[in-house]
Amino acid sequence: MTPNTAPVRLGVQLQPQHATYTQIRDAVLRMEDLGVDVVMNWDHFFPLSGDPDGLHFEAWTMLGAWAEQTERVEFGSLVNCNSYRNADLQADMARTLDHMSAKGGDVGRFIFGTGSGWFQRDYDEYGYEFGTVGSRLDDLAEALPRVKARWAKLNPAPTRDIPIMIGGKGEQKTLRLVAEHADIWHSFVRPDELGHKVDVLKRWGEKVGRDVSGITISNELPRRSLDDAYADALHDAGVRLFTLGISGPHYDDAAVKHWLAWRDRRNEEAGVRAA
Template sequence: MLFDTPVRLGVQIQPQHVQYSDIRDAVLRLEEMGVDVLFNWDHFYPLYGDPEGEHFESWTMLSAWAEQTERVEFGALVNCNSYRNPDLQADMARTVDHISKKGGDTGRFIFGTGSGWFQRDYDEYGYDFGTAGTRLNALATDLDRVVARWGKLNPAPTRKIPVMIGGKGEQKTLRIVARHADIWHSFVTPDELPHKFGVIEKWAEAEQRDLSGLVVSNELKDRDEDVADALFDAGTRLFTLGFSGPEWDYSLVERWLRWRDGKNA
């Protein structure tokens, strides 16, 4: 795992209960503040608050961010594999990656993906919900197709698009992490991380993959600096912060940017 990489701060702009103009303004301000990564989420309805409240779709939004932003990396935390053909997902990711190339050598898109969990999304939009196991099996198979499609597209992606996978299940999710992930995201506690690393390393041996470059990501929501320090000491280097409007609390982002800068000093 990459424990010597700089600490980065990602902010997940929750695409609910706001107008898109509010999201656009938040993206601009957060990039100007120095946030490293911007995320949204891939759902069709609000996860909190009024279940019938305003909400916007993930991938079309990410295309707009690719054009709007200049520096930040960005993606979904996380894309739902179930909604789209895997080859289409690969092509969409490649295209957003190219849109985001601004003067540098590469694009800035992160392909965060997962197996899905919010049943209303499936029921309302006509997707088969299945079981947690069948959705994870599909994710494993479909990621092979995503990677294969990236190797066939013309033009190719501007870089090896980083794959970010969330979850902590030891029998399926962490094997998918070991096979495909460049970034592993979870909500596990600092005390849990060494055991999870051991599981990932076991699966990496089975997959014959070198995971020395894996970046460990975790969540800051409802956590303080003491917990963040412990996560850092345990190996976490990407920290994500849920950010909700319409009353955006930028002081919270400033607080965590100061903490990040202190770690990187």
């Protein structure tokens, strides 16, 4: 899994709820100026907390603006819902964002985060079939090879091998998909559970014939406290991409600054630099 020598990176999920687009745009620029490594939104159609009918914006359209307005940070959704868009269309959209974010001849900065979906209101109000947890995971399993096959056909091709992030922790289906396809595995798994999940992932890697040692482990930072001990435990368990979710309307960056300082301290102690 993530090599111990890999740098700690910080991703901030700017939840696109309860804020004007101007507030979201300003927050993206502020995150880049502060030095975060990745900025993300989420792929929903309604708020997940607070007023359920509050202000909210669509994910992929927003990412096109982020591709243009940022210069350094990687970006994407944490995570895309596979159910909402045709797999080949997702691939083309991702490739386009990859090119939009390549500045001055550099490669693109888009991360294709994806998952099977779970928020039933999105499905019901937008006319998608909700199905079951199993059927949605089966749909994701069918979509991922199509995404990669479409990337191989597109002209122009992506500027780089677009990193695939898969979210979830299910041992029978999700971790198999991670072993087969992911560059980054994201979950909410606690430090004391992470070793077991990593062992399951390694076993899936053996079964599907892929070395999973290079997969980056991503996890959530505490949402309501600045708990360095918890983050240290995640780090000791192999996490190297730490994500922090913050909501509108103000996108308070106090916690972001705390975790940036923690990131820099951990990297300095290890003698590595953030990518």
